[in-house]
Amino acid sequence: MSAYWHEGRLVIVKPPRPKRPGGRPWRRLVAAIVMRDGGICGICGYPGATSADHIVALADGGSHDPSNLRAALSYCNLRLAAQRTNQLRRQRRRYGRIPRIY
Numbered sequence: 875m876s877a878y879w880h881e882g883r884l885v886i887v888k889p890p891r892p893k894r895p896g897g898r899p900w901r902r903l904v905a906a907i908v909m910r911d912g913g914i915c916g917i918c919g920y921p922g923a924t925s926a927d928h929i930v931a932l933a934d935g936g937s938h939d940p941s942n943l944r945a946a947l948s949y950c951n952l953r954l955a956a957q958r959t960n961q962l963r964r965q966r967r968r969y970g971r972i973p974r975i976y
Contacts, residue, residue: 895938903938908945916944917954927951931958 877886895903904926915923923945930936 903940903943907940907943910940911945914945915947915950917946917950920947923947925951927954933958 877884879885907926908923911923913921913923915921916929917927925946925948926943927946927950928936928938929942929944932938936942
């Protein structure tokens with residue numbers, strides 16, 4: 875994040891948030907990750923993984939690099955997302971707002 879003065883006002887420039895590659899490139903990347911991990915879920919250890927999970931979340935500074943991805947069952951992936959959402963809700967109750975992560 876950077877800032878500069880423009881016409882007597884402080885202007886804060888926020889870097890763009892990383893976006894997930896969409897469509898065919900993302901599906902190919904997920905298929906490669908699932909094949910690399912042998913279809914075993916990296917969260918619970920059961921076979922049948924069909925999606926990819928970020929080890930370090932994008933909001934925490936993670937990337938779409940294959941070393942940051944692991945195969946995951948859809949259920950496990952959604953469960954982790956729900957846990958993160960609940961964590962952010964607790965922060966909102968405690969601090970009155972959700973801190974922005976860029």
